[in-house]
Amino acid sequence: MKKLINSPNTFVRESLEGMARAHPDLVRVHFDPTFVYRADAPVLGKVALISGGGSGHEPMHGGFVGHGMLDAACPGEVFTSPTPDQMHEAAKAVHGGAGVLFLVKNYAGDVMNFEMATELAHAEGLQIASVLVDDDVAVKDSLYTQGRRGVGATVLVEKICGAAAQKGYDLARLTTLARRAALNGRSMGMALTSCTVPAKGSPTFELGEGEMEVGIGIHGEPGRQRMPLAPADSIADMLSQAILDDPAYTRTIREWDPSTAAWKEISLVSEPLRRGDRVVAFVNSMGGTPLAELYVLYRRLDEACAGSGIHIERTLIGPYITSLEMQGASLTLLRVDDEMLGLWDAPVKTPGLRWGI
Amino acid sequence: MKKLINSPNTFVRESLEGMARAHPDLVRVHFDPTFVYRADAPVLGKVALISGGGSGHEPMHGGFVGHGMLDAACPGEVFTSPTPDQMHEAAKAVHGGAGVLFLVKNYAGDVMNFEMATELAHAEGLQIASVLVDDDVAVKDSLYTQGRRGVGATVLVEKICGAAAQKGYDLARLTTLARRAALNGRSMGMALTSCTVPAKGSPTFELGEGEMEVGIGIHGEPGRQRMPLAPADSIADMLSQAILDDPAYTRTIREWDPSTAAWKEISLVSEPLRRGDRVVAFVNSMGGTPLAELYVLYRRLDEACAGSGIHIERTLIGPYITSLEMQGASLTLLRVDDEMLGLWDAPVKTPGLRWGI
Amino acid sequence: MTDRDTLGRKEIAAWLELAADALQAARDALTELDAAIGDADHGFNMDRGFQKVRSLLPTLSQQDIGSMLKSVGMALIGSVGGAAGPLYGTGFLRAAAVTSGQQELSPEAVGSMLKAMLAGIVERGRATPGAKTMVDAMTPAVEAYDRAQTTGAGLCPALQAAVDAAEEGVRATIPMQATKGRASYLGERSIGHQDPGATSCALLLKALHSAVCRGRNA
């Protein structure tokens, strides 16, 4: 294992310490329990937006804390969901009196830990809501799986909802927006190499020189399928067709209802992309794939969208939701309307995403 | 070789096409000869700032084209300096009547090709100046080498000078600033892995599992020294000490003098960093090293600077001047004064660097 | 059955100590299992959690069994993370609820404790048997314990039956296609691999058996 770390045990903590020192104007880091929060938190009267998940996906989520995006992020160990006390303490630290929205990626661990945190925060008297992101079209059904993983769309949903929270949306309106944004995102990823979890010290899986994994998530887990390595255009075609051809997707999920202070099962449908839709297109590096290759993929994605009558309104290209040093990429299309587009364009000032300010 | 490309022959072109499509509001790409230029070029009355170099360092330089940074960038083949016609045509396309400044990294190839371009552009009637960036302290002497390589400081110099050009500095003042900024930069880099030049298809050098290369440049060339792999803190200490302890560095370089329209040899001294100095600190990924590891390095660099009485005023952390998918990192400290700091903070809007706008 | 056929506070402490030993020893093996169909962290997660539990043991010595198990549940919830943390954590919290105030558990009470633990895991994770999870080790174990109990077996034979059934349950996860947890993303590719959570579950039960029955004749 070759990494610029001191030890697997101290990696997450030292990395967070470095981030805090590098961006003292933007973020602070609290330890025991661990969470990253806005340097100017709490922002009074604003809904606090909080996310979190395992580490190893940087800049997500800690790098998205700041003006116009997250109020706090809770990093777990590498690829391990954070624990409920982290979210609970973060919520207490950053809430500004207007409630808290948890944005949760759909993984068994994240979901359960956030559920417990939600109950804790509610018991503490906090007004709390939670929305799930589950955009990975590589996972086909929701009945015979844990449901679709939350991947690339998470970044876009955090940006859009962060802008809305900054603009003063109340908790109910923000929750509705977050659910709508999440339902409009679709992603698919692939890997050229495995990553190496520091504590394990060896690659999670082995791939031959002529092979790739298609339909991967963001935790170094193997994908749906191992295939012969293909040219970038074929890969872009395969991923973008999976997204563009993905039919309506229905699932039942549990969401915390702040009005009744209870979990309710709701059935949600994500509508397929259709000719004439407007999207934000996101080409993401899994960590070890350089920017120049992402642009090769984007070139083809742009053609594919044009061919399907999908209008790319904005782009995001780079390593934003990563799997350590894995080589590979994911594509995300998020259907937007004027409201979401305006929120996308709104100023954001975080270590990982910044414009307009 | 595992890369998201279609073929080594089309890689640079397709990547540039992708960049142009991804950022139509910011940049355009011209082919035959190849250069990236501001979508709103020429900006009348503004000095045009142009840089260039081999491809494989993305986002540098094409990703730094836009408001507040470069007017044009000339990408060569992977790791191969561009040809003089590229710089010449770029200069003709983007100059706004106030002259052109070439920012050149100190490599034999870059220097010679830019020299020829300078002569061509001058012959064309353009007012032209050029400034060399040579900040790599891994190269010790200038007499028995090609002189220090231009590495990390290039990004910072482009940002600072781009802001100054945007602010309306005239060619003479911009040239003086560029030289001063370049003289205040010091960098050093290391690699955990080699990169693979697409056309070659195999790694440029082989490194054992327990080895690293120290004192590398940005072209996948081997470094000054091969050493046993060390913890991140030791690596950060080694790189930062090399920068902090680097003595005054004197070299004779050729600069084009627009007033006499001739090359003149000038002797320049870069003064060492001293207690009390204020710097921009830049921790750069060579392409394959993820952000979380850069923060581990930054944590220690921050300590080292504090220990040496160096005040870090601003930070830049990420993959900005890369060597394809190489794993490794470089550290750069650039001494700044109020003027440079103000220019650093000024708005910038490029595909690769953006804030304030 | 004799008067001594009970599970006391000392045995609970020994269980947790032995579980911490076992999970430390199995750390890399569990992680390898998780690498094949998950994200290569289950061994670290469980080890981290039970080392945390181990560090609490001195503070638990004066507590009743319910309080001990509650502390364990809270420690797991606060330190394991991932899927396993809330699942085992909730399991221990439910076990604590049915042993609240107890200094000693009869074989029946041990059965209730195990049942409560399983119920907590299922309540939290909503997995049914056959989904290729820890539930596939815990469910047959609870059933086997019950069966042994109702046929009049003592604590140790019943625990031995539970361990055997859990281990059988672990093996049974190999041909299953996962429908819960991270392995479910693999679809058919999850077939042929042993579930890491089921494996750690069997280790926990084995530690319980050892804590209670070493030195006794089963």
Add this chain to the structure above:
Amino acid sequence: MTDRDTLGRKEIAAWLELAADALQAARDALTELDAAIGDADHGFNMDRGFQKVRSLLPTLSQQDIGSMLKSVGMALIGSVGGAAGPLYGTGFLRAAAVTSGQQELSPEAVGSMLKAMLAGIVERGRATPGAKTMVDAMTPAVEAYDRAQTTGAGLCPALQAAVDAAEEGVRATIPMQATKGRASYLGERSIGHQDPGATSCALLLKALHSAVCRGRNA
């Protein structure tokens, strides 16, 4: 020396064709040499440049030697890039300057052409012999040609002497520590490797010899 002991336009064209062949064949080998002490592109650079030159050949057939060499210089400058592009490009431009308007070159004129080429390379790159560059192949070649010339040797023997000296010069770069070009960054680690630019330079001279002397008795 006979009337036929000259270098004409046809031989220049043949030279460029053979050079393109040789650099194509040596592409990977030159790149490997550059990987060891540089950035692994010299073979691609030279091949790209001379394939460009090859593509121009049809358009050059009516031109005088100076014009042909000028076109070659411009083509190399516009397509090779890196260090080699401006160096060889300038070399050919200088060679063009001293052969301007010529249809045929005497052995002395060939000597001037080679000398001009070297002068161009040195003027552009400011390398002295011993810096581990193409100058270390070109300098002894020019000197050997001159020596052969002044002792009355014909064109082919003089070119053969130039090639031999260039190849000897290439070998002599192996123990050198580079002080120019990319290899100079390696310091002492550049020792023990053959310079790629010197190697391509010897190939160019060898192609010239072949173009002029195949079918002749040297």
